Amino acid sequence: MTQKSDHIPRATIQRLAVYVQVLENLLREGTEVISSEPLAKACNVNASQIRKDLAYFGEFGVRGVGYYVKSLIESITSALGVDREWRTVLIGVGNLGRALLNHKEFRLRGFNIVGAFDCDPFKIGEEISGLEVVCTKRLKEKIGENGAEIGIITTPPERAQRAANHLVEAGIKGILNFAPARITVPGDINVEYVDIFHHLYALSFNITFGKTD
Amino acid sequence: MTQKSDHIPRATIQRLAVYVQVLENLLREGTEVISSEPLAKACNVNASQIRKDLAYFGEFGVRGVGYYVKSLIESITSALGVDREWRTVLIGVGNLGRALLNHKEFRLRGFNIVGAFDCDPFKIGEEISGLEVVCTKRLKEKIGENGAEIGIITTPPERAQRAANHLVEAGIKGILNFAPARITVPGDINVEYVDIFHHLYALSFNITFGKTD
DNA sequence: TCTTGTGAAAGGGTTCACAGCT
DNA sequence: AGCTGTGAACCCTTTCACAAGA
Numbered sequence: 001m002t003q004k005s006d007h008i009p010r011a012t013i014q015r016l017a018v019y020v021q022v023l024e025n026l027l028r029e030g031t032e033v034i035s036s037e038p039l040a041k042a043c044n045v046n047a048s049q050i051r052k053d054l055a056y057f058g059e060f061g062v063r064g065v066g067y068y069v070k071s072l073i074e075s076i077t078s079a080l081g082v083d084r085e086w087r088t089v090l091i092g093v094g095n096l097g098r099a100l101l102n103h104k105e106f107r108l109r110g111f112n113i114v115g116a117f118d119c120d121p122f123k124i125g126e127e128i129s130g131l132e133v134v135c136t137k138r139l140k141e142k143i144g145e146n147g148a149e150i151g152i153i154t155t156p157p158e159r160a161q162r163a164a165n166h167l168v169e170a171g172i173k174g175i176l177n178f179a180p181a182r183i184t185v186p187g188d189i190n191v192e193y194v195d196i197f198h199h200l201y202a203l204s205f206n207i208t209f210g211k212t213d
Numbered sequence: 214m215t216q217k218s219d220h221i222p223r224a225t226i227q228r229l230a231v232y233v234q235v236l237e238n239l240l241r242e243g244t245e246v247i248s249s250e251p252l253a254k255a256c257n258v259n260a261s262q263i264r265k266d267l268a269y270f271g272e273f274g275v276r277g278v279g280y281y282v283k284s285l286i287e288s289i290t291s292a293l294g295v296d297r298e299w300r301t302v303l304i305g306v307g308n309l310g311r312a313l314l315n316h317k318e319f320r321l322r323g324f325n326i327v328g329a330f331d332c333d334p335f336k337i338g339e340e341i342s343g344l345e346v347v348c349t350k351r352l353k354e355k356i357g358e359n360g361a362e363i364g365i366i367t368t369p370p371e372r373a374q375r376a377a378n379h380l381v382e383a384g385i386k387g388i389l390n391f392a393p394a395r396i397t398v399p400g401d402i403n404v405e406y407v408d409i410f411h412h413l414y415a416l417s418f419n420i421t422f423g424k425t426d
Numbered sequence: 427t428c429t430t431g432t433g434a435a436a437g438g439g440t441t442c443a444c445a446g447c448t
Numbered sequence: 449a450g451c452t453g454t455g456a457a458c459c460c461t462t463t464c465a466c467a468a469g470a
């Protein structure tokens with residue numbers, strides 16, 4: 001998949017992920033074709049927004065008809081680069097780390113967790129979901145073996161930066177950070193932050209001060 | 214806390230949550246005063262962005278000095294409406310639901326989970342983290358008792374809309390939806406979506422096609 | 427002197443409206 | 449006739465640059 005345009009808004013990427021989610025549910029319910037109008041309603045966006053978002057990557061629709069759900073899913077996943085396996089490693093085997101390691105959905109979605117790391121000697125050697133917990137110092141060595149490209153940080157906030165440094169040094173290309181701390185990495189490393197409380201704060205604000213969309 | 218301005222960009226709210234996170238870590242490390250420049254660097258944003266974001270709510274800084282970390286945290290949390298307890302209920306006691314029910318951080322952050330619901334008869338009556346799982350049909354009754362204002366959906370995608378309907382009918386004001394499905398609710402109900410795979414998709418895209426910020 | 431707070435300018439994303447296909 | 453794809457207009461957000469204040 002090649003892009004037609006050089007710069008693509010971050011918001012577009014986020015929406016594409018939403019489109020895939022909605023389209024997959026539509027497909028599960030038996031919808032084969034959909035036009036931008038009802039799809040937009042289901043995604044809570046403007047119809048031309050969808051058409052413009054898709055136009056960054058190509059022409060996937062049929063004029064007068066709409067979009068074929070199945071083929072549109074394939075086009076978008078290809079555009080996002082998720083039509084393949086991604087290998088990931090996880091650092092920080094606490095409660096959250098364990099939960100993620102046991103989450104089967106990662107494999108189903110093509111984001112295979114192939115390594116679990118922690119610096120706590122009591123955790124090293126433990127087996128979780130068929131994976132042995134390894135000392136974080138051996139990260140580079142292990143990644144050399146398994147070729148993981150994405151690192152998942154589930155450490156406490158004060159150890160997040162160190163985990164990030166290890167990942168960068170091991171040659172990882174992207175980081176998914178669950179720790180409630182910002183991390184600093186070289187410009188060519190991609191970081192995504194996941195924080196439930198950010199969303200709860202937004203809810204709190206919207207409920208309290210009445211923003212209703 | 215009252216706002217100076219009527220409309221506040223959604224992006225501003227998201228950043229305020231980041232500022233709180235970073236400021237709390239700074240406070241833990243002993244920083245008492247910080248100016249917008251280094252704070253901006255730590256948050257990966259522009260310095261005037263921070264000043265403008267804060268200006269929506271008031272004047273929290275001291276010219277020539279900067280911001281007092283502790284008091285800025287208080288100002289922002291007050292501005293977001295998170296300087297109080299929020300009661301929440303959770304629908305969908307699967308793997309994720311259980312993990313969240315056992316997550317102590319919710320209480321620490323003031324988002325108390327005071328009810329757990331599921332429609333599976335085998336789960337009803339089970340006790341998790343001191344909370345008895347109750348039939349979803351009794352949601353309205355229970356919320357009448359405990360006064361929860363936020364609902365957390367952790368059902369499978371095909372049951373998310375029904376869960377949302379129950380929550381709306383029970384008078385909830387905001388929903389945090391972990392189910393991989395969009396939900397439709399009346400305009401005065403606030404919804405936030407949490408989906409790990411959206412973030413992984415973004416990483417995949419950025420790694421593959423080289424967007425490096 | 428140093429840093430905030432803010433009007434004005436710049437930049438980017440969203441929506442509109444319609445041309446172009448099927 | 450119907451719906452996509454897209455240039456142009458609009459709108460909102462971000463950034464700049466500096467006045468105001470400690």
